[in-house]
Amino acid sequence: MTKMLERDSKSRFSDLFQRKYRHIIVVGVGLMLIQQFSGSTAVISYTSTIFSKAGFSVTIGSTLLGIFMVPKATIGLILVDKWGRRPLLLTSACGMSITCMFIGLAFTLQKMQLLPKLTPVLTFLCVTLYIASYAVGIGGLPWIIMSEIFPMNIKVTAGTLVTLASWSSSSIVTYAFSFLFEWSTEGTFYIFGAIGGTSLIFIWLLVPETKGLSLEEIQASLTRQPNEINRM
Structure with missing residues (x-):
């Protein structure tokens, strides 16, 4: 144990670029990029701005979201050991992509001055569902998977x-x-939606299922071909 700790403390940054670690580094970094470039930080940080632009009451929207934030934090924890990592990540990315596309659609309708009463309601519902989708997978699972792989x-x-x-x-x-x-208000969310959709391919092809596996089993699975990993 002491020898292993001494060896670990001497690991160098250049060790990450060894061929045997290529897959796990791509998975780890890729999941973090997906987490951010799918718009999570922007949507959560600028919720009030989005509601205001859509014509939805910022006070009501912020209050309802604040109430929703408490139970949503436990959703991922409850489901992660029942569904597994990959299904939750795929569900999360899909939900984030679809809701971003609908937010973009809401602002497109607003820009075209069509169905003016629909934009505020649709925007609020989709922002809420976006945050819920984020919470069940993309929000926390990349950190869990990183610690496992x-x-x-x-x-x-x-x-x-x-x-x-x-x-x-x-x-x-x-x-x-x-x-x-x-x-471009609508264009911004179409971009986030497209990134979320693309991330489905990344997760499906590269991210292994680590539920219930030991570190040794995870490392063994990562040496297999992508098709074998996907069948786990």
Whole structure:
């Protein structure tokens, strides 16, 4: 045990680029990029701005979302060991993509001055469902999967890289959202929706199911071909 800890403490950043770690690094970093570039930070941080633009009461919307935030935090915890990681990630990404597309549609209708009463209600419902979809998978599971797929000898350095990817992409999305929102309100959500849709392919092809597996079993599964992983 002591020798293993000494070896782990000497792991270098360059170790991450060994071929045998390529898959897990791509999975870890990819999930963090999906988490941010699918718009989660922007939607959660600028909820009031979105409601105001849609013509929905900011006070009512913020209050209802605040009430909703309490139970939604437990949804993912309850389902993660029943459904598994991959199904929840796929469900989450699908929900986030669809709701973003509908928010984009709501603002498109507003821009075309069609069905003016629909835009506020549709926007509120879709933002709420977006946050719920985010909570059941993309919100927390990338961190859980990261802790499960990285071997002990690179866990610290890989964790640092993944965290850097998360914070960097979060900053980019938060900074760019205001400009994107001003440029094209509906276009911003179509972009987020498209990224969410693309992430389904990434999750389906590359992310392994780690539910109920030991670290050794997870590492063994990651050496298999993608088609074998998907059948797990």
